[in-house]
Amino acid sequence: MQIITSHAEFEQHLGKELGVSSWHTITQEQINKFADATLDYQWIHTDEEKAKNEGPFGSTIAHGYLTLSLIPYLWKEIVDIQKLKMEINYGIESLRFAQPVLVNAKIRLKAKLASIVNLRGVTKVHMAIEMEIEDQKKPAFTGEVVFLYHFITP
Template sequence: MAKVIINSFEDFKAYEGKEIGVSEYLAIPQDRINQFADATLDHQWIHCDAEKAKEGPFGTPIAHGYLTLSLMPYLWEQIIEVNNSKMLVNYGVEKLRFNKPVTVDSKVRLRTKLKSIENLRGISKAVLSINIEIEGERKTALDADIVFLYHFVN
């Protein structure tokens, strides 16, 4: 899958209202979940205790919702290459919904479209409508609008 190449605000603007792309699937093994638990100090049994999780509502451990969200930048970089930008700033997350838990050893991918983009005195504010999909599932793991600020070189 070829990356979308963006060299300017105008290149980005051409995708407004359109799907930009879909990433490859990424596996979510227990090690990744445990590392996220260590980093965030969230060791709740539903994520980290495989034996106890067997008796829980999903029959297996699930990834933290914020782990799933935090994969977005990595998956986004598989879809797009933005050139001529001095800096990218994560500006916000809007309308975030965790729709379905990601069970251990599932695979997820990102599907995104450019909801809007505007030029704010030389800074490009891009609002991406994202869906993180679970392989083999109809319901998405999460949906959100992600806001990035790109500082393009003039």
């Protein structure tokens, strides 16, 4: 795990892969809880029997936005950003869902620092991300996430 405590330290990683998170298993319970939270009960996610017998994947699949929502959790396994006043999830750019994530599949996040800029004391980073699926050639998605970091200055 990388530890970063300032804009200058972050800048040293420009263009480099910062790391890969551990594997996270997507369970049916997690899918169902996400459906409850978002009111998205499409059968391909929540009806195990129908998805098995009538669906194109032979099982339920995770909501795309469920896998997307795991970015902050998995990101914290890759980099520990310290000495912060505040951090903000600022945006997502160029996101493409490439492949569904089947129930009980394992996913992990890979991140590379694509760009960094100092906005009058606020560090804005663009992270090129890929959500890998274990034993699959294609990722669940690729894109760029944008974070704002307000480091504590001495």
